[in-house]
Amino acid sequence: MNRLVQILKVGSAMLLAAGIAPATVADDGKALTVQLGPRPFFLVDAMQPSPLKTRLQQCKEQRFEASDLSIGHRGAPLQFPEHTRESYIAAAVMGAGVLECDVTFTKDKELVCRHSQSDLHTTTNILSVPELAAKCSTPPDFTADKPFENVECRTSDITLDEFLSLQGKMDAGNSDAKTLEEYLDATANYRTDLYATSGTLMSHKQSIELFKQLGVKMTPELKAPAVEMPYQGNYRQQDYAQQLIDEYKQMGIDPSEVFPQSFNYDDLKYWLSSEPGFARQAVYLDGRYNDDGFDHSRPETWSPSMDELVAQGVKIIAPPMWMLVKVENGKIVPSAYARNARAAGLDIITWTLERSGPLNEGGGWYYQTTKAVIDNDGDTYEMLDVLVREVGVIGVFSDWPATVTYYAGCME
Known part of the structure; x- marks a missing residue:
């Protein structure tokens, strides 16, 4: 086919x-x-x-x-x-x-589709994958009052294979969140997460x-x-x-x-x-x-x-x-x-x-x-x-x- x-x-x-x-x-x-x-x-x-x-x-x-x-x-x-x-x-x-x-x-200098080199934390599930979240330029700091205030995950932090293992999500993140669930639950109300269950x-x-x-x-x-x-x-x-x-x-x-x-x-x-x-x-x-x-x-x-x-x-x-x-x-x-x-x-x-x-x-x-x-x-x-x-x-x-x-x- x-x-x-x-x-x-x-x-x-x-x-x-x-x-x-x-x-x-x-x-x-x-x-x-x-x-x-x-x-x-x-x-x-x-x-x-x-x-x-x-x-x-x-x-x-x-x-x-x-x-x-x-x-x-x-x-x-x-x-x-x-x-x-x-x-x-x-x-x-x-x-x-x-x-x-x-x-x-990416880290291995492969070209990928992403709006910014520094948006993986808002556009993918990288923070939900502990072994990849640990590679982020600035991982969440759970000792801080706002763990996600300065979080930053770049495509250059990971290889192409690691990048392709991630899932895309709607571009959003709550920098004031206390938990990962709160951080991810930030999609603008005029958009939707209904079709974001699998983003290749x-x-x-x-x-x-x-x-x-x-x-x-x-x-x-x-x-x-x-x-x-x-x-x-x-x-x-x-x-x-x-x-x-x-x-x-x-x-x-x-x-x-x-x-x-x-x-x-x-x-x-x-x-x-x-x-x-x-x-x-x-x-x-x-x-x-x-x-x-x-x-x-x-x-x-x-x-x-x-x-x-x-x-x-x-x-x-x-x-x-x-x-x-x-x-x-x-x-x-x-x-x-x-x-x-x-x-x-x-x-x-x-x-x-x-x-x-x-x-x-x-x-x-x-x-x-x-x-x-x-x-x-x-x-x-x-x-x-x-x-x-x-x-x-x-x-x-x-x-x-x-x-x-x-x-x-x-x-x-």
Whole structure:
């Protein structure tokens, strides 16, 4: 039996429980029928009356296909443990045309899918495995009043085999907990542990193999190391960046299927000089909002400027959603940042939809420039519509890809 058919059969009960029917699978293993579940319809129904709502309502009976606009952010972590096989399959079934493996490395310098080199304590069961918990950079200190206050478990604390023996869980941890049970019982109330009973961790190579079978494009993010580089004295940042690309080459993946990402501009420059084929779709994740003096609304504070990025070979930039929009006369409109990026010739990808929980209180960090007009979950589609039609983004990371897939299929 085809391996992907086996994978989907194993996951069918889990996906059905989440309101997602498993995809119809052809002999070549690729999903043919996208299944969206109830959430997109819930969001449309929650919208205030508008021409956009009317348009989206008209698509409820149509068949949907996978879309490259829909990017599975760590898979589908609104309800499935991030960066796990189960989360990736759920995202692909929901029509994500692109899936993300955040890439970091283990003690034996093997690449794995994890959002941070230092998140095993919140995203896996490592603290429940005594022999591995003892290897953590900072294990729990049960002599302290708050044993988990400073706990830190890194992928670089353990080998690849040890990493793959762990189980993924929803990303959460209660630093004020007194017991392990209290620490683990911290999942945000708008998420769920219902589908977190088995989260299969993956190496980067395993993710490539799965993504290839699922028929999706791939967007690996080279994560900032938590350890000092060069690691173990000889593993440089450039070696790390090259290893990521080399694994796609070894797996026979065409560069057109890959969108390598990094917040570290030096990684982009390395790929541009050493791997121009893969660098054609390299994504500069713009985290300069953390830099002193940077103001996304004032072009004179941007270094490098949009034109300088293009001159140096960058073609795709990816800021958080709030940097691309503002409120003007009570409406969400493109920001100066968005207008300048497009004028310079940059394509834009943005993040992260469906990561804020309920929007009745303004949507939190990802909606910080539009809180004045965000007051219900239906505003998810109002924001998405401006990002796509007016800003012109080519991809949207989402924690629940069905939401973007529905919009993409409905709006063509």
